[in-house]
Amino acid sequence: MAAGFPQRMQKDYRDAIDALFDANRFGQKNGLGFWRYKDDSKGKPKKEEDAAVDSLLADVSQSKRDFSDEEIIARMMIPMVNEVVRCLEEGIIASPAEADMALVYGLGFPPFHGGAFRWLDTIGSAKYLDMAQQYQHLGPLYEVPAGLRDKARHNEAYYPQVEPARPVGALKTA
Template identity: 45%
Template sequence: MATTVAYAKKLGKTPIVVNNCPGFLVNRVLFPYFGAFAQLIHDGADFRQIDKAMERFGWPMGPAYLMDVVGIDTGVHAQGVMAAGFERMQQSFPNVIEKLFEAGDLGQKTGKGFYLYKADKKGKPKKLPNPDIDRYISEVQPEQCPFTDEQIINRMMVAMCLEVVRCLEDKIVETAVEADMGLALGIGFPPFRGGALRYIDSIGVGDFVDLADSLIDLGDLYEPTEKLRELAKTGGSFYQ
């Protein structure tokens, strides 16, 4: 292990040692985020608004754009792995990502996903509106419903942040610093927010637990752990 860490440092990388579980650290915390995204669409949200809200929050790209870049097929496969490993990540509602997969619209690699992609003058894929996407969404979305950006951000971030808390409690990662660093370097978590656990601290652990409890009817992804509830009761934080 020490040899691997030293080699990564020589390559100019920042290694983070994690224990084994489905998805390790990065994918394990990313797929509750994608799950929240899929559930928002099912509940009536516009994916374009979700992308814009999360980009304004500080993410380099919204979840729809990110899924297109990762690859719809990769996302469907990884979601299956995560759902097999964690019951709370199983989805009981129809998912537009699966509809795109069935249609062969796999994102940038096929030129069509949530968005269309055409090469610009430099040969790089340029994101454009996809006129067919609303047809797929109508198959999984009973009706459109208005959401505020705050509601979108809360649903997306609480699902992800709670999974980071579970990773820390499960000893998948040893420290809050390493967990937050992994998110910043591995998935583009907004660096000025300091990471998921620092973000919880900025809200206040007690207020974060209250926020999660207000969303708990959405499913087990939004259930605070007992240790987190105890931390809230004692007025504690992840960083001292």
């Protein structure tokens, strides 16, 4: 990805993924990654802590700190939402629904959120913009595309807003 999108994906530093890759720790594929994987009695990989990881990551780690669930979600969602919005703007995908279905069925995005565009419409583009601005210092992945900034400015959604159905009691029966 870095070669295809150097303006957003290129990094000029060594990170945890680089350190693990260089140490031939490929995750479940070879039983070593951030965790050590061993098969349980049913043959499914079970992760166990591996003390060797701390020393492997020492030169690429900043000081340890706790992250809130909200911060973890934001740091994962913002780059994904920004990229899927770019895909729509560049005509790579035809509609928000197409992207959302691909994310739910192909990537395992939580179905109850409906996909990245539905999630974005649920929280609102203005709130999303505020959230993303907190992380822009992390690099170009966190820069919100112009089209999304315009939607936030005009309070527009990606999906049409549908009026709620009338209550059942309001329906006339014959």
